[in-house]
Amino acid sequence: MAGNPRGYKGAKQRKEKARKAWQEEKRRRKREQRKEGQGMDDQAQKPAGDKAILPVPTDEPSTL
Numbered sequence: 001m002a003g004n005p006r007g008y009k010g011a012k013q014r015k016e017k018a019r020k021a022w023q024e025e026k027r028r029r030k031r032e033q034r035k036e037g038q039g040m041d042d043q044a045q046k047p048a049g050d051k052a053i054l055p056v057p058t059d060e061p062s063t064l
Helices: 004-038 042-055 054-064
Strands: none
Touching: none
């Protein structure tokens, strides 16, 4: 650590950023699951999100 404190700090910040991103992802998934069981408006939004994710892999081979 005494050799390169700046590099150590960078690694620490990178870890912290990754951990925060992961927590945010978990929080978003929980929120979506809660919405799903809540009401009609929220249910209507959820399938749209799924459709937005699915076409990406299917479009790529067709364009090649």
